[in-house]
Amino acid sequence: MKIGIILGDQLSLNVPILQHLDKFEDRLVMAELADEATYVKHHKQKIALIFSAMRHFAAGLQDAGWQVDYYCYGDHDFSGFEALLAACYGEAEAVLVTRCGEYRLQQRIDECWEQESGIPVTCLDDSRFLCSPAFFRQWAAGKKQLRMEFFYREMRRYTGLLMEGDEPAGGQWNYDSNNRQPYKGKTPLPPVLHFERDDIDEQVLALVEGHFADHIGSLDDFQWGTTRKQAQQSLDHFIAHRLPHFGDYQDAMVTGEDTLFHSLLSPYINIGLLDPMAVCQAAEQAYYSGEAPLNAVEGFIRQILGWREYVRGIYWLLMPDYEKENRLGNQRPLPAYYWTGETKMHCMAECFRNTIDHAYAHHIQRLMVTGNFALLLGVLPEAICQWYLEVYADAFDWVELPNTLGMVMHADGGYLGSKPYAASGSYINRMSDYCKHCQYNVKTASESDSCPFNSLYWHFIHRHRKQFAGNHRMKMIYGNLNRMDTAKVDAILARAESLLADPDAL
Template sequence: MTILIPVFGDQLSLDLSSLADMDQADSIVLMMEVADETTYVRHHKQKLVYILSAMRHHAEALRTAGWRVEYIHLYDPENSGSFTGEVARAVARHEVSQIVVTESGEWRVAAMLDAWPTIFGLSVEIRVDTRFLCSHAAFAAWADSRSELTMEFFYREMRRKTGLLMDEGKPAGGRWNFDKDNRKRAQADLLMPRPLAFSPDAITRDVIALVKERFADNPGSLDGFDYAVTAQDAERQAVSFFTNALPQFGDFEDAMLTGERFLWHSILSPYINSGLLNPLDLCRRAETEYREGRAPLNSVEGYIRQIIGWREYVRGIYWREGPDYVDRNFLGHSRALPDWFWTGDTDMHCLAETIGQTLATAHAHHIQRLMVIGNFALLIGADPKQVHHWYLEIYLDAYEWVELPNTLGMSQFGDGGLLGSKPYVSSGAYINRMSDYCGHCCYDVGKRIGEDACPFNALYWDFLARHREKLGKNRRLTMPYRTWDRQSESDQAKTRAQAAEYLTSLD
């Protein structure tokens, strides 16, 4: 009798819980490339290449580690196109006595796993994903004990639980959070670190050819694909980050520069989210850089907070809120995204730069995603579900459990403040403060009215005005509303007319 162990494309870890304590002689690992997963959104071409190539390389790593692996390619003529269909075929091929699987990262796949015992008439053991620090049950217990949810307090619990950056029960440096130290504007620097680039090997070249043939109409470019697709190369990228970029990561965490796609960011999130790198291991190594004097506390704390704080927190929110979370639309927004979200062809330099690099590389860092692209989508009243789909399809590190709360919740305020206490909106002034984008733009960031006025400016005030009934009592928006109220009715009318003209042009 055989135990079948399905392994999905975001479970590329040799220490996966479903593999733990299993007898290799009695087990078969099943890995599947299926149409359902490659087409449920129009994934960026490089995202498809990354996932499929990383899966194929991981199958080889499993075989090297002694596992029997059955690998179903997308082009296999008998491929059923779904996880359930491929498990059914595997059950028919072998005398399967039990299915052991690590819990899914997404609701739709979790529903499949829950149905397998009935469909196959077999025992299905669904194991907790031990790559995360906080289980669903632990997060629910924490959340149920609080009158309101705040990531900062959850993060402090994770610090206590892991012992990261803790000194005798207190936070290193006397503060939990050094975010206020991490908002410096960057300058172009010829010595700026660059992430490693990895030339595609034969496996990756085969996948590139497959994607080019089957997904020619998907967004993004295949040119210059150079991401790591093995655990070994992902580790090399991690070493490069800790050595070359972490020391200044904190200072310039929120900065943006024309022509600089990566700055001091790690570019490790795709590898963490797919399983090639272990998040807690990375956090411990970052702490070592601080303890041994090679990286300052603000950089290390900021990096660790992103992983054990925010990443774990949004996963908890995703599973706690349930499948209807995707339909929330607190502000009632319904506008379609402009077509140029799929081309980058806009005369607003900040958006052309951020969307352009996204289409070229399937990457943009968190401030580009939140305060340029997301900010604009929120200000124009874009449908949050469409915005969610765009982010899910376009970014290399986007899996629904992490992307949906970040996009619909934090970026688009679709949940009405569950994830973020205020909408993340700004005029052009914020973008000008944190980047050099405005200096390259045909619009004047200092103007609100006129043909050459920065569209963000009028859109910002119009957003606040049209949503005053829902947002007017938000304590974090008290000052902006006071500023709006001090303006004359004539100036307010001109501002709103400017915004209306721009919104009409989008239609």
């Protein structure tokens, strides 16, 4: 008898081990383990989503004739798979597992599972991604600097998505310049998709509330789908109601509107309930059938085919050294409001509210608000990386770490992005209505009520002049700084220093 391990982010019928096992002779093992649920203090909704999705997936496998041993949290004493395998499956001839998404766990599989259980372990490559680590290594070989745009074009050619012969659909590879409109309320917002909760959902929600009460977040407004059918309904809903306007407003932010036209599909893709290629093909079909414009479809596909695959490639190319990068030398702790949401900065408070209530915030809220502020403040990269990993339902180390450490914090020295995504409050004001509701003044940088983003932005630019003054993409910024009156610069820096002295007071 062979044992097949299915991890909580491998809930796909295309998971490779299913092709190598006999449903009548072998057994599948799934387990809700303390090691995985608590190595960081994951948001309650993230744990609930994964546990409920695991239980639904296991039930589906059993209905299909597989022999499944399922270990529910609280019903066993095994903290990790090594102990479980040694205690329950010592007579097995082999253990099969699909390579996981996190270096931390993959290292334990490679170094500990077989040694501690005494059972031979075979690790199969995860075929559910569109770019294998080997393909990415081959593409990256010999390049002094990697750029996502060129990788994305290679993946378009490789997959044929939005390609017309050898040329990109519409004659351009990238329509990002069309996708930066603020939302003014003229376009009706899409309807909200609701799911009925079954007994499995209710049992898991009660379990999470009881066992993880000290974790961030609330379960009061748990809206995630937990089955493959519900994930597919979410995809269909996005294509019909959100994708047509996704491109125009993908960077927009509005007080009280937590999702706008975003897909909400990343958690389902990342745990296996949706196949990334099928998601891209559904969006592509919407373009060719005239249901969605090219700028929206291309922008959406780029997020999956481009950024998602690109950051995974970088993760497996550079780990484990990558997670230790801190090229800007940042050391500050995260302010307390990253967990409480209690801050006078309205933009930050809105993003924290969304995060705490839903284990969600869209990419601009993460990159240009909470992430941008951590960059300007000089937060220790490890601290902000762990926070993102904890609080978002779609956060797994392979996708979260490069995005946060590289794109948000520029801690890798520009390996992932050619310039830091630092911005003043002007960007937030342009793309949202947040500043209209804030007690800080987004028009000034040196006054006692000036927007903290403004003061800290120029402090960041000033203190990192040595690193960035020679960056051609920042030439205009340093030109503006050099033309500022010395007294004005001093006043801005003094205001910033007062903020840095007590960031928790903001």
